[in-house]
Amino acid sequence: LDPEAIAGDSRAVLDFLADYYRDVDKYPVQPSDLKPGRLRDLIPSAAPEWGEPMEEVLDDVRQDILPGLTHWQSPRFFAYFPANASAAGLAGEMLSSGLNVVPFAWAASPAATELEGVVVDCMGALLGLPPRFLFSGGGGGVLHGSTCEAVVCTLVAARDRALSVLGHAAITRLVVYASDQTHATFQKGARIVGIPPPNFRVLPTSAASGYGLPAAAVRAAADRDAARGMVPLYLCATVGTTGLGAVDPVRELAGVARRHGMWLHVDAAYAGSAAICPEFRCHLDGAELADSVSMNPHKWLLTNMDCCCLWVASPSSLTDALSTDPEYLKNVAGAAANKTSAAAIDYKDWQLPLSRRFRAIKLWVVLRRYGAAGLRAHIRRHVTSAEWFEKAVAADERFEVVVQRKFSLVCFRLRPRFQGDGAVDENNRKILEAVNTSGRAFLTHFVVDGRFIIRLAIGGAKTELCHVRDVWELLQQKAADVLQQ
Numbered sequence: 001l002d003p004e005a006i007a008g009d010s011r012a013v014l015d016f017l018a019d020y021y022r023d024v025d026k027y028p029v030q031p032s033d034l035k036p037g038r039l040r041d042l043i044p045s046a047a048p049e050w051g052e053p054m055e056e057v058l059d060d061v062r063q064d065i066l067p068g069l070t071h072w073q074s075p076r077f078f079a080y081f082p083a084n085a086s087a088a089g090l091a092g093e094m095l096s097s098g099l100n101v102v103p104f105a106w107a108a109s110p111a112a113t114e115l116e117g118v119v120v121d122c123m124g125a126l127l128g129l130p131p132r133f134l135f136s137g138g139g140g141g142v143l144h145g146s147t148c149e150a151v152v153c154t155l156v157a158a159r160d161r162a163l164s165v166l167g168h169a170a171i172t173r174l175v176v177y178a179s180d181q182t183h184a185t186f187q188k189g190a191r192i193v194g195i196p197p198p199n200f201r202v203l204p205t206s207a208a209s210g211y212g213l214p215a216a217a218v219r220a221a222a223d224r225d226a227a228r229g230m231v232p233l234y235l236c237a238t239v240g241t242t243g244l245g246a247v248d249p250v251r252e253l254a255g256v257a258r259r260h261g262m263w264l265h266v267d268a269a270y271a272g273s274a275a276i277c278p279e280f281r282c283h284l285d286g287a288e289l290a291d292s293v294s295m296n297p298h299k300w301l302l303t304n305m306d307c308c309c310l311w312v313a314s315p316s317s318l319t320d321a322l323s324t325d326p327e328y329l330k331n332v333a334g335a336a337a338n339k340t341s342a343a344a345i346d347y348k349d350w351q352l353p354l355s356r357r358f359r360a361i362k363l364w365v366v367l368r369r370y371g372a373a374g375l376r377a378h379i380r381r382h383v384t385s386a387e388w389f390e391k392a393v394a395a396d397e398r399f400e401v402v403v404q405r406k407f408s409l410v411c412f413r414l415r416p417r418f419q420g421d422g423a424v425d426e427n428n429r430k431i432l433e434a435v436n437t438s439g440r441a442f443l444t445h446f447v448v449d450g451r452f453i454i455r456l457a458i459g460g461a462k463t464e465l466c467h468v469r470d471v472w473e474l475l476q477q478k479a480a481d482v483l484q485q
């Protein structure tokens with residue numbers, strides 16, 4: 001950690017990144033040469049015996065690595081959901097990894113722990129969450145790396161709460177509920193905590209419910225399970241599903257969860273960011289009745305990977321399940337701290353690993369550099385572009401919008417017209433492939449009710465309306481080519 005080396009290497013990297021972001025729009029969004037193993041052929045397979053200058057390392061990044069990347073920060077990246085980066089997020093990330101403290105316990109880094117408490121309260125308030133999720137109101141929050149980790153932690157909390165009453169043997173009777181639109185991470189989480197597929201109910205959604213999870217279906221399934229001696233444990237509601245951007249009726253689901261004493265989690269990984277704008281808060285209606293809520297500022301809130309906020313109404317249910325207290329972590333400062341105080345948290349007891357990153361400083365820098373107004377403008381800019389695109393699709397008789405857009409994700413496809421559905425699926429696949437191999441944009445697909453659809457997820461920090469207009473023009477050209485064949 002020689003100060004001169006830090007300054008020199010960081011300056012070289014920052015210059016490299018400044019050039020990269022100046023030119024990122026010029027790179028093919030996906031690499032044109034997608035041959036697996038390409039990089040192995042280019043770079044030495046053994047570590048060098050002696051250290052090399054940073055300039056040489058960066059030359060290799062430029063020559064060998066950049067051409068093989070999918071450019072997630074390209075303004076023409078519309079795939080999956082965005083993974084936002086910003087100068088503020090990068091600065092925050094530099095502070096986080098530059099200071100490199102490990103705030104697993106209050107005593108291990110008091111100010112880092114306290115900043116995390118302040119930042120999660122701040123974020124919760126920005127989203128309009130009620131005080132019961134904030135430290136100031138008796139709840140609290142933590143920064144994880146991903147929704148997957150957040151969901152596993154809440155599943156463990158719910159499981160152990162139930163088993164402490166029912167006894168460990170009851171684990172085979174625990175049942176969790178989700179919809180066929182819920183992210184696969186939830187199923188993985190349930191498997192990890194010992195609730196495998198036979199006890200994982202995937203309830204169907206349909207166009208009639210806007211692909212939201214009908215509360216009546218959950219109620220019927222949970223009633224049936226309870227009558228058979230099973231234990232309805234946990235219900236995952238999603239606000240902004242990955243495939244279609246659908247919203248589950250959280251308030252109604254909360255009623256069902258309460259009826260069966262289930263833990264209700266609200267996964268707002270992508271769309272939670274929109275709730276900083278009052279006009280989108282309606283989609284979180286009922287979240288105030290949940291046990292936990294999570295969202296990823298690393299998706300759509302200008303915070304570089306990784307950062308997932310998890311709020312719980314009852315921190316003790318998390319810490320009862322996840323606390324450890326080994327001798328080697330004890331020290332005088334820790335013992336002296338008032339553990340019931342929101343300021344003196346041991347965040348190791350809110351997550352899976354012991355070690356953790358100083359994510360709070362990154363999110364804090366983003367909040368300070370943009371302010372709430374700047375972040376709202378970022379969200380609204382993308383929603384406005386999505387509105388434009390949705391209208392353009394609706395106005396072209398060859399295409400149809402498949403589900404009503406709620407945020408910045410537009411799901412659409414070529415209409416069936418005179419072809420069978422099989423042919424139209426094939427044509428949509430061809431259009432998507434032609435757009436992606438052109439290198440001029442990158443979109444991904446979804447399948448709903450057996451139909452292949454194209455997703456345009458708008459949200460890149462550099463994406464403007466002009467890029468959305470361009471991709472629409474490109475889609476139209478490729479559609480004309482495919483239809484002509």
Ligand code: PLP
Binds near residue numbers: 081149238267269
């Ligand atoms: N939930 C939803 C609704 C998502 O869209 C995603 C990812 O796109 C996830 C969960 C998974 O998030 P993570 O990668 O943070 O685990």
